Amino acid sequence: MTGPLRRVRALPLRSRLALLVATAVAVAVAAVAVACWFVAREQLGNQRDETLRSAKVDKDYLAELYGYCTSASKLPPQPYTAMTVQLIDAQGTACTAPDASALPVTGADLAVVRGEQSGALHSETDADGVDMRVFTYPVTVTVSRGPGQPRAEIDLGVSIARPLSEITKPLSTLAWVLLLVSGIGVVGAGAAGLWVARSGLRPVDELTEAVEHVARTEDLTVRIPVEGEDEIARLSRSFNSMTASLATSRDRQAQLIADAGHELRTPLTSLRTNVELLARSDETGRAIPPDDRRALMSSVKAQMTELAALIGDLQELARPDAAQPGPLQVVALHDITRAALRRARLRGPELTITEDLAPWYVRAEPAALERAIVNVLDNAVKFSPSRGTVDVVLHRGRLTVRDHGPGIPADELPHVFERFWRSPSARQLPGSGLGLSIVARTVQQSGGDIALAPARGGGTEAVISLPGAPQPPPDGA
Structure with a gap:
């Protein structure tokens, strides 16, 4: 049984469907x-038996047949040509017309003659x-005993027989007609099943051709017509x-590579x-003047720092699991x-950074969330004027970072979370243009959102909102 099943499974899908339909119809x-x-x-059997009984x-005619059998008298032609008529007496002696074949006498027939049964069918x-x-x-047949003798009544049995060939x-x-019709039906069902399979699987063929085309040409613009539900x-x-998602992903990848190449070219060229x-x-x-040499070395150091930050941001975006958050925990x-804030104060020692942090617990990846907040604080430090102030407030899951810098023009706000986008006024400052993009992704993975807006009195206000989580129990509880 395993061999035929294996051969059936090796058939194409449409052949298996046609075979299944033909088998079911058969x-x-x-x-x-x-x-x-x-x-x-x-x-037909009931109708034949009912005809015999009736x-x-x-x-x-029976009296004449009895006389023919006992005294060899002349028997008139048999009027019952469609069946055989046979007389049976009490001793089991059977008598039929000369043109009929004798039938065997059974015990049931003798029981009928003796009056033990009303009839016997066999x-x-x-x-x-x-x-x-x-x-x-x-x-009971009335027969003559001979010339001058009174007539007598004799109890007999009459067997009426019809050939089973009727x-x-x-x-x-x-049976032959049904076999022929069944064969035609099975063949027709097989053909109809093959036609239905071909028609029903035509979209699958189109899908297969599209997949093979994509695999062969890497053309992700192929689309399959959709009909029905x-x-x-x-x-x-x-x-x-x-394919649309893959095309978008590939376009983003190409754009990331192009943008990364463009961003890397500037510090590398300068370096x-x-x-x-x-x-x-x-x-x-020919020695370079000491002041120029110091300025040159400072520029090299700054470019190396910028290049390292850019490469780090690119690695963060290029991680295989970048689109998936790490293990979330309540923090x-x-x-x-x-x-x-401790890291931000090291980067802007001349700034005044105030904090008002109310307890709040969230579900997030700790390292990624800290990096996101550091990026937001770095932006505030970078754009704050010398000896400026940065205000950080956390209240009921709303983290606000407000600087007193030049602010962001309204026409640039829609682009601040795009990769590699940098404000024209900030292109001379260190940065890769990836920080806020990484921040937005991390916050969204934690179930929150981030927004930048002009602050009252000047500067920019960044607001990170994160949903709360149950406070974890103390250690050892």
């Missing part, structure tokens, strides 16, 4: 044909080997959505120029903000 047609044949046999042979084979259906019933031949013909249509929509100046000074022996947002 089973159904066979069941109907067999049921029809048995019903027809039963009905048939009565004329008593005058199947027998006559003297010529023909299968017959026989019905025996009792009859039923078997039509049934055989019906069935499973195939859903599959087509899913494929179209998948190369400065290094070449230092190398030329050493090769030619104290006020403690994470306080740690980020």
Whole structure:
């Protein structure tokens, strides 16, 4: 059984569907044909038996047949040509007309003659080997004992028989007709199943061709026409959505690479120029003035710092799990903000950074969340004037970082969270243009949101809102 199943599974899907339909139709047609044949046999057999039971042979003919059998008197032609008539006496002696084949006498027939049964119905084979259906019933026949003698009544049994071929031949013909019709039905069902399979699987063929085309050419612009609301249509929509997402992802990847190349080119070009100046000074022996050399080395150091920050941001965005948050846990947002403030104060020692942090617990990835807050504070430090103030307030999950710098023009606010976007006024300041993009992604992964807006009295206000989480139990509780 395993071998045929393995061969069936190796067939194409449309062939398996056509085979399945043909098999199902064959089973159904066979069941109907067999049921029809048995019903027809039963009905024809009941009708034949009822005909035998209701048939009565004329008593005058029976008296003449008895006289023929006992005294060899002349027997008139038999009027019953469609059936065999046989007389049976109490001793079991049977008598039939000369042109009829004798039927065997059974115990049931003798019981009828003796009056023990009202009738007997059975199947027998006559003297010529023909299968017959026989019905025996009792009859009293008045016969003559001879010239001058009174007539006497004799109890006999009459067997009426009809050949079984009257039923078997039509049934055989019906069987062949049903077999032919069933075969035509199965073949037609197989053809219809193959046609239905081809029509139904045409969208699957189109999907297969599209997938093979994408695999061969990497062309993600291919779309499959969607018709209807069935499973195939859903599959087509899913494929179209998948290719659209892949195309968008590839475009973003290409854009990221292009933007990264553009952003890396500037510090690398400047760094190369400065290094070449230092190398030329050493090769030619023409010393660079000390002040210029110090400025040149400061520029190299700043460019190296900027390049390292840019590479770090690119690594953060290029991580395979960048789109998926790490393991989330309940953390104290006020403690994470306080740690980020310590780092921010080191980067802007001349600034006054105030804090008002109310306890608040959130569900987030601690390292990513701290990095996001550090990026927001770095922006505030970077754009704050010398000896300026940065105000940090945390109240009921709303973290506000407000600087007193020049602010962000209204037409630039929609672009601040885009990758590599930098305000024209900030292009001379260190940064990669990726910080706020990373912040937005981290905050969204934690279920919150971030917004930048002009602050009253000047400057920019960054607001991070994060949903609260149950406070974790103390250690050892």
